[in-house]
Amino acid sequence: MASNRIAAGTGIEGLDSNQLTGPRGIFVDVNLDLYVADGDNNRVQLYQSGEPNGITVAGSTSLTPTITLRLPTGVILDAEKYLFIVDLGNDRIVASGLNGFRCLVGCYVKGVKSNQLNNPFSLSFDRSGNLFVADQINSRIQKFVLMNDSF
Template sequence: MVVVFLLILINRITTLWFNQPQFCPTVEWSRDAITFVNTSTAGISEGDIFIDANNTIYIAVSQKKQILIWHENTTYPMIIGRDDWSLIFSIFVPNTSEIYISFSDSKIIKWMASTNTFVNITHFQQPCRDIFIDIENHLYCSLYNLAVVVKTSVNGKTPMMIMAGITNIAGSTPDKLYGPSGIFVDRNLDLYVADTWNNRVQLFSSGKNIGKTVAGQSSSDITIALKRPHSTALDADKYLFISDNGNNRIVASGPNGFRCLLGCNGMGKQPHQLNHPMAISFDVHKNVFVYDAANKRFQKFDLQIYSCQNVPVTTRILSYILPS
């Protein structure tokens, strides 16, 4: 029994389809980004990015009704899509053989690589602003207009459960949401929600319907002011990375508190600036990709390896065990 339990535990811990790098406390990225995809490829108003553990990059080009796929070391993307699609809001890739896609017409479909076919999964009451699949294969959906986050099975056949918020009742109390956007579910099944119009990020511990503000001015902890946060992600040490959409920057927590990481010089279209950033993703080399929505481009900020070279080993270890 002990061996079986350990095997289940190991599988649960290691089954990740996306990258959650570990960083030193002084980590930095290049000030100027490289444009990975721009308007000439993507005439976009909505879009998303997902980078899997094989370093395959998936970019949703909403207005062109396409998903572009770059495998490691390839120059030109593979393209999947259909002319009858509505706008793409979100994508999630739980393994190399399928892509889950959320649309503005409230549908969720799955693309099967083995047969190059699309399968209807489910249809929600409202569009999913973001989707996420946890390590137990539950599909989460942030229903922006209904002020809730719900979950179902990946085949869409189990009844929906409300995981955060109260249906059709927006608010700023710990049990409510107002325009939930980006969602992230960690290995403990704790749910993080970018609560856009409350200017905060909420943490709903597994099985709890009362949230705690972990980023935003209303937090009881030392934090940072946010303006319409759109997406959130965790690194390997459970530090938060947030696309602070209304402030045109990417911010993150760490052992020394929150700080601005990218786009810290105000709104603009220069390589060091962002204009209403939305999705964020890490590649296997710890570079950061950002969907810079109003500039209609996907930006890549390269990791500055030297930024961690002079950090004492003891400092790095302490930074990993101190609470965020």
């Protein structure tokens, strides 16, 4: 039998730094830090390895709020340590950069065109740095080739 423990949250929903409400997506980086798309709290929490309290790194309750999220469902860190977030409620993908966050795909316009999303749910990168997004309502997986000036 495997042993287990709670890695983030208390088991009781809430908005405090040690609580989550409706966590959807997670990502663990090479330092064993845990990023959580805390969907119903409209934020992304960073739980540094071994720490019970999270730090809001994206969302209106972060220390430097540069992005407002609505039901984030996916989160991933790329090789250059840029944070990518699926912002389901705003039908977009946002990414961190040198000057805060910015929209990469969707950008508040829901739709079926190749540069639009409708209820994006998760994302991933391949070895070449291409971004793949599960575009739920459009019943497709979108592939985006990101340019260096995307950040």
